[in-house]
Amino acid sequence: MRSRARGTRVLAAMSGGVDSAVAAARAVDAGYDVTGVHLALARNPQTYRSGARGCCTLEDARDARRAADVIGIPFYVWDMADEFHASVVDDFVAEYAAGRTPNPCLRCNEKIKFAAVLDRAIALGFDAVVTGHHARLGPDGLLRRSVDMGKDQSYVLAVLTREQLAHSIFPLGDSFKTGVRAEAAERGLAVAEKPDSHDICFIADGDTRGFLAKRLGEAPGDIVDAASGDVVGSHAGAFGFTVGQRKGLNLTRPSADGRPRYVLSITPVTNTVTVGPGEALEVSTVAAERPVWTAGSLPSTPTECEVQIRAHGETVPAVVTVADGQMTATLRWPVRGVAAGQALVAYRPDPAGDIVLGSATVSLTRS
């Protein structure tokens, strides 16, 4: 990141966590002229996760400000609550209501951090946005997995276009998380020991179903066995289930063969959740909408690659084709638990870090 650094004005998005604080500090060391910004995403900051786990609380804003002070950069809070609610929270609720399983972090990167924030930054004369994401972005403009596979966030960045990546800086991609924490401590950043954030920042207590029920209303319905058609349980709302889910189904009747059952599909129109055996989850073909080709322009011929179909999921070899605004992945062997709404991300294995080729949103699966 050194080559174009000197004097270039960049905006560091500072969540109040350890990663973004170290990322901002490294950008300063590299010679960038860095300004820190904390994004206020909650309409009412008190209602978001408090303490160390989220990204949207008053305490996080204070932590971010304190880190900026220690690093010695200007710091401001940008109110992005309206944009965040319209693009991320409302989308999250609507996707679940439609029986899909959205990834709000990915949506936030696509619509907020590398869109609304980046656009505003560029208009104000900044050249790029710096974040603490664990992913590599080198001078070749290619996005690669982090060296720390356990922390790799390339999956949630795979929605970014080349143009967006050209204005992005990820200083942490070559580091392991433990090293980042140690460095934060060395730099005197109080967030060094702050726990990692998990889950969804705008769901204060981690209760996704409760959050959705409050917005969508309780809607009791049946859980139906795919093979027999029998009602084997009930639910308080088809939303909030995820294809592949096994826990929390509270089935009232055991399966005939005594083997565990999983959510196979969610049908919002009939408010039905269908369950069945694990094999029935296997899919070999995945269709996905709104393709983005991060590594260049959309390919016109089938592309051999590896695909990842959910956050922190395994990859599987596949052939990906893009046609008519749709991406289709033919998997080398079947995988389980592919949910509509998740991202299909195509990677090309590479010794210097697997390269993100592109992504699309899963719409349809076939076994």
Add this chain to the structure above:
Amino acid sequence: MTYLDHAATTPMLPEAIEAYALAARDVGNASSLHAPGRRARRTVEEARERVAAALGARPSEVIFTGGGTESDNLAVKGVFWARRTDDPKRNRVVASAAEHHAVLDAVDWLGRFEGADVSLLPVDELGRVDVAAVRFELDQRCDEIAMITAMWANNEVGTVQPVTELAAMAAECGIPFHTDAIQAIGQVPVDFAACGAAALTATGHKLGGPTGVGALLLGREVGCTPLLHGGGQERDVRSGTLDVAGITAFAVAVEMAVKAQQETAARVGALRDELVSRVQAAVPDAVLNGDPEDRLPGNAHFSFPGCEGDALLLLLDAQGIACSTGSACSAGIAQPSHVLLAMGADEARARSTLRFSLGHTSTLDDVDVLAAALPSAVERARRAGSVRGGRS
């Protein structure tokens, strides 16, 4: 650095710093009965006399406090409570809609938690309290009102209020009138006795004194229920060990600010006029807010159409220019100015403001630097404003 935020806080005068350091070297609690205590007491009483003399009050009317916010809260809540206790029919507090949050939120709190009735007085498009509305309010509800509060000069747009007229109207009805004169002292003539107010707020850090020291001037006959209970140091209205060094430095600053008021008004006022015309030349569609004539000499407050004030602030800050959007922020997020909204501005205009405020260290150089930096900042902020169509 180009410091154009004297209305937020202004540098301490060297004389005040010296007085502070001198007093801070001495030991002594002004309530103690021994010699060091007596010495501290004497220092405080001298300071009280100096503040009183400078502001047209009697020494016994000066209550030292921990700053403007405390003085405002004490005046609003304390006078309201005392008056309502005397006469339970009087359950209404009347305030101008353009007050500082230290007054406005105290009034709001009385409404929410003390069952007070609240009347907010409208201001006109220049930010001036509507005298006719006050007259009407008094005619309608003279017997219900426990106290009235209206600031001497507005901290955002700089408009000077018809305080003497308001105080006289309140006095006719026998209603105590409080004025927050924090921004006015040293900028325009302020005389407690002559203005007819029952209570007046002053604070140190806006006039060259230290932060965290202020005073409430409170007429001898005006009842005021304490907020802070304890040793009863200040007339039993305010408790807490007196900050001898802070009070001494505050008194020096008040005295000097008042003595220099005319000269300040002339010099800073001329500089401000220059700033206004240079800003308007650089950004022809910039709108000067507030009363063009009757305003604080150090205040220039603009709306920049199509810009967000906080974007402009960031850009100027990057050029070493310190100014303010003028309005309060919550958790670092600039809120649309309640003052501009009260003046009838729409939300976009209320978010598009910057306040440049000059003071005793300001020079023509500051104006030059601002005028040079402003056009490109405005252009960029406009671009940023247009990519943010969502909120206009």
